[in-house]
Amino acid sequence: MTQRTDMRQGILPARAIRDFCDRGDIRLARPADADQVQPASLDLRLGEWVYRVRASFLPGPRATVAERLAELALHRMPLADGAVLETGCVYIVPLLESLALPKGVSAAANPKSSTGRLDIFTRVITDYAQEFDTVPEAYQGPLYAEISPRTFSILARTGSRLSQIRFRAGASLASDAIIRQLQDSEGLISAGEANIDNGLALTVDLSGGDAGLPVGFRAKRHAGLIDVDRKAALEVSDFWEPIWRRGSLVLDPDQFYILASKEAVRVPPAFAAEMVPFNPLVGEFRVHYAGFFDPGFGHSSGLGEGTKAVLEVRSHEVPFILEDGQIIGRLVYEPLTEAPERVYGQGIGSNYQRQGLKLSKHFKPFDPARR
Numbered sequence: 001m002t003q004r005t006d007m008r009q010g011i012l013p014a015r016a017i018r019d020f021c022d023r024g025d026i027r028l029a030r031p032a033d034a035d036q037v038q039p040a041s042l043d044l045r046l047g048e049w050v051y052r053v054r055a056s057f058l059p060g061p062r063a064t065v066a067e068r069l070a071e072l073a074l075h076r077m078p079l080a081d082g083a084v085l086e087t088g089c090v091y092i093v094p095l096l097e098s099l100a101l102p103k104g105v106s107a108a109a110n111p112k113s114s115t116g117r118l119d120i121f122t123r124v125i126t127d128y129a130q131e132f133d134t135v136p137e138a139y140q141g142p143l144y145a146e147i148s149p150r151t152f153s154i155l156a157r158t159g160s161r162l163s164q165i166r167f168r169a170g171a172s173l174a175s176d177a178i179i180r181q182l183q184d185s186e187g188l189i190s191a192g193e194a195n196i197d198n199g200l201a202l203t204v205d206l207s208g209g210d211a212g213l214p215v216g217f218r219a220k221r222h223a224g225l226i227d228v229d230r231k232a233a234l235e236v237s238d239f240w241e242p243i244w245r246r247g248s249l250v251l252d253p254d255q256f257y258i259l260a261s262k263e264a265v266r267v268p269p270a271f272a273a274e275m276v277p278f279n280p281l282v283g284e285f286r287v288h289y290a291g292f293f294d295p296g297f298g299h300s301s302g303l304g305e306g307t308k309a310v311l312e313v314r315s316h317e318v319p320f321i322l323e324d325g326q327i328i329g330r331l332v333y334e335p336l337t338e339a340p341e342r343v344y345g346q347g348i349g350s351n352y353q354r355q356g357l358k359l360s361k362h363f364k365p366f367d368p369a370r371r
Contacts, residue, residue, distance in 0.1 A: 009170035013340035029096040043161040047094040064127040082157040107135035116289030117360035119151040174332040190264035199330030205262035206324035214242035216259040251315035260357040264306030267297040296343020
């Protein structure tokens, strides 16, 4: 369908996403999972086959992904019964969802929170794409996931959900003016003066404010296999080293860290937020995966009381000393086209509401007594 939408400008909530599915603007190769539609995003599911390719690629303005796969694929594996995706390799998976977006509607994709916390580098590609994770206005065609596990090899299968997609009517309305207004009326962060400059600044917490808990975790190299669909199945100590040092942390090149923001964040019900790519001018590191924050994240409407942002961090080519309270990312806020039916944390199986420093849902709770 390519008719111009008459909806208001902004991010589409769950009700509109379900309408898109019903009308065929979002095409599903099999019926949607019960919890696939989130308050302001749609989880994307892996399809039937996975292709190992020689290298990451973008198809460019004159080629489809399928045409490039015919040139670059080294091997094809079925995903129905599961397949192991190994670290250091690049894979392309056709997704069970495809799109026929109306005029005026575009989309952006991102790894799910659990994907980022496992250091699974995941991006969505469209036909004729010149950018990753970007779906142009009125796009009609298939979607593909590029997957490259960086730290842990994973077991995935048809229906596994590693990415999510957010739909936007019109141009982005995100601005610092919106953030200032929300900070005055809602209080977007828990404490301290809000630093607002091309987004709301978040700082890293290396103070050890949560008594008895580490300030972060460092991923172990050459750890075991992680089944991306199994929750609370793995021992933390088999995959992670807790970091107990307070005040500062030396980031080693090519190491992966899980840290937390000092601020507890709130996202009001009529808004969505996103952590934007980190500015490299302030340090030799980056927050590895920018992320979506659904309406109600950390907000009282979603049974939250302010929720810390979990940060997936890598250093660049040289070691870098990260100090407690250093700016490590920025959030931008954007209004929804309409109020959502439900918000994050309201009986929808939200895994990270009211979190502190928390690993992905695949791990058993961390026991500091086993230090």
